[in-house]
Amino acid sequence: MMLLAALLLACAGFAALYLAMSRHQPEALGRRLDERVNRRLRLLGWTGLAAAYLACVGALGWARGSVAIAGVLALGALVVVLFGTYRVRAMAWLARIGTPCALLCLVIAALLR
Amino acid sequence: MKGGLRQSMAWLHTWSGLLVGWLLFGIFVTGTSAYFQQEITRWMQPEARGQATPEEAVHGAVRYLEKVAPKAQSWYITLPGARGNTTQLFWYPGAGDDEDTSAVLDGRGERVDLRDTQGGYFLYRFHFDLHYIPVIWARWIVGFCAMLMLVAILSGIVTHKKIFTDFFTLRLQKGQRSWLDAHNVSAVLGLPFHLMITYTGLVTLATLYMPWGIAANYKNPQTFYDTLYTPVASTERSADAPLTDLAPLLRRASARWNGAQAELIGVTLPGDRAATVTLTRAAADGIPSRGETMTFDGATGAWLADNPPRGGAMLTESAMIGLHAGRYASMPLRWLYFFCGLGGSAMVATGLVLWTVKRRQQLPDPTRPHLGFRLVERLNIATVAGLPAGIAGYFLANRLLPLAMAHRADWEIHTIFLTWGAALLWAVCRPPKRAWVETLTAAATLFACVPVVNALTTPRNLVASLLERDWVFAGFDGVMLLLAAVFATAAWRAARHRPRPRPARHAAGAEA
Structure with a gap:
């Protein structure tokens, strides 16, 4: 469950980083964003990735969590790449929905304990 | 000057990758399957069922061994662990014992007669020992491939101009551009894994590749290994005494290792x-x-x-091998390893295809390519479609070969290479495009047949497995169907593909 949360956080984080790149914005959002907004998106994105790492560590401990994050990031980035290729309009939705879903997973993980 | 470096790196990347690409694809694919070695073996031995606690297993094993090999020099008992469901026994027979030296027991300690198969173990061994050639040669060849892989990865990083700008970029239906994107995405997203797996792969056989440290310090290399690993105690028999109950020893060891379980028991x-x-x-x-x-x-x-006691160097080596083999990984982490391994296989495959796609445009006459081009093209077809088809054939042979057949396990393995060879022959005889479509279709068909043949030849079909919550069997059949879908999609795409007319003047993008 915790690892699923990590994956969702990675997806949300990468989606935010994707949207922060001005070359993707016309297709994904239909307009270009302000550089200030871009910076905020980048910050959010990196925060999401860091949170994914913490969730991995929470799930498997420092040693195994540090291995798992490599796989989680690869999988999360692949999800974003596939969204970018096939469902680019849904990218903003992925960025928004990822974190709440991850939080839900964390709550369920805590309840299952 | 900077362009010069990048260009020479691009050259290095292209040719180091191409030279070993085909074998590397095989190493990656079979190595990836090895993350589920035990699960594959369980699927290939459908007779073995049930699960036992370690204590039941060890009691059953000792009961069996005391009956069959009471005066053996030594016994080795491998307990089922979390992922297996059989207890494996090996022994060095003493005077008067049978010739037999191994057995597989079920949870209750009864010997099970399993079909003769190497299971997932063969795929695991193939990824560094290959087959049909002496093991030492194979390991040198595989080490050479891994070294060039490392070269290809590092030179690839230098060559790739826009790692961050193109991080998420995968453009479809753009010919060469799309292949380059796919190669980049599979390489960049999995980069930590690719670097780790290649480097640690070399470390696993480092003492073979670089024996000089040992040679310079030890007259007899065996002294070095005896110092590191407990040598087998060989003493003469003196007087009979019953063997102590092993179960309490398991508990004591587990307590000492903070709850970790013992897996291998050696009795001299x-x-x-x-x-x-x-x-x-x-x-x-x-x-x-x-x-x-x-x-x-x-x-x-x-x-x-x-x-x-272990020094830092030994612990480091041990941890690196552990990281490579992932035997410590729990199921979710194991799936992540598997996924990254597939990503690595895709990286090698797209790289191989990219070589031909890129050069086809520059051929003087695309309908009559030169020999080198034709060779690469045909080998690509034979490897990328043929090897997976061979593995599907391996699983089918496991279910279809008669159980009483002599050398049955060997013939299962021959099936891989017969299928693979057939794909190569097909690729040579047919026009390339047709060959791609046909071999990919064959791979898809073979994978799709695996669950069907399993359902026809054993009671453990997909529906029954799902109802019994037997995730090993259900998961195996599911992965076979997924692979069938992947190859079918690839075949469909290849069939629909229309080569685009040669662009008049194509501005070169990122080199690969």
Whole structure:
């Protein structure tokens, strides 16, 4: 469950980083964003990735969590790449929905304990 | 000057990758399957069912061994662990014992007659020992491939101009551009894994590739290994004494290892006063692959020794091998390993295809390519579609070959290479495009047949497995269907593909 949360956080984080790149914005959002907004998106994105790492560590401990994050990031980035290729309009939705879903997973993980 | 460096790196990347690409694809694919080695073996031995606790298993094993090999020099008992469901026994027979030296027991300690197969173990061994050639040659060849892989990865990083700008970019229906994107995405997203797996892969056989450290310091290399690993105690039998109950020893070891379980039990001189029992920690319970050991007196059960203390170098090596093999990984982490391995296979495959796509445009006459081009093209078809088809054939042979057949396990393995060879022959004889479509279709069909043939030849079909919550069998069949879908999609795409007219003047993008 915790690892699923990590994956969702990675997806949300990468989606935010994707949207922060001005070359993707016309297709994904239909307009270009302000550089200030871009910076905020980048910050959010990196925060999401860091949170994914913490969730991995929470799930498997420092040693195994540090291995798992490599796989989680690869999988999360692949999800974003596939969204970018096939469902680019849904990218903003992925960025928004990822974190709440991850939080839900964390709550369920805590309840299952 | 900067362009010069990048161009020479691009050259290095292209040719180091191409030279070893085909074998590397095989190493990557079979190595990836090895993350599910035990699950594959369970699927290939459908006779074995049930699960046992370690204590039941060890009691069953000792009961069996005392009956069959009471005077053996040594016994080795591998407990089922979390992922297996059989207890494996090996022994060095003493005087008067049968010739037999191994057996597989079910949870209750009864011998099970399993079909003759190497299971997932063969795919695991193939990824560094290959087949049909001496093991040492194979390891040198594989090491050479891994070294060039490392070269290709590092030069690829230098060559790739826009790692961050193109991080998420995968453009479809753009010919060469799309292949380059796919190659970049599979390489960049999995980069930490690719670097780790290649480097640690070399470390696993480092003492073979670089023996000089040992040669310079030890007259006899065996002294070096004996210092590192507990040598087998070989003593004469003196007087009979019953073997102590092993279950309490398992509990003591587990307590000492903070709850980690013992997996391998070695008993020397069973039934003698001088017997010793050595327990080795399960690979699943720690990242370093060489588990801790504890040795007990086999007659009294008294603690004798822990494993020899380990230096930093040995622990590092052990952790790197552990990281490579992932035996410590729990199921979710194991799936991540598997996914990254598939990503690596895709990286090699797209790289191979990219070589031809890029050069086809520049051929003087695309309808009559030169010999080198034709060779690469045909080998690509034979490898990328043929090897997976061969693996599907391996699984089918496991279900279809008669159980009583002589050398059955060998013939299962021959099936891989017969299928693979057939794909090569097909690729040589047919026009390339047709060959791609046909071999990919064949691979898809073979994978799709695996669950069907399984359902026809065993009672453990997909529906029954799902109802019984048998995730090993259900998961195996599911992965086969997924692979069938992947190859079918690839075949469909290849069939629909229309080569685009050669662009008049194509501005070169990122080199690959």
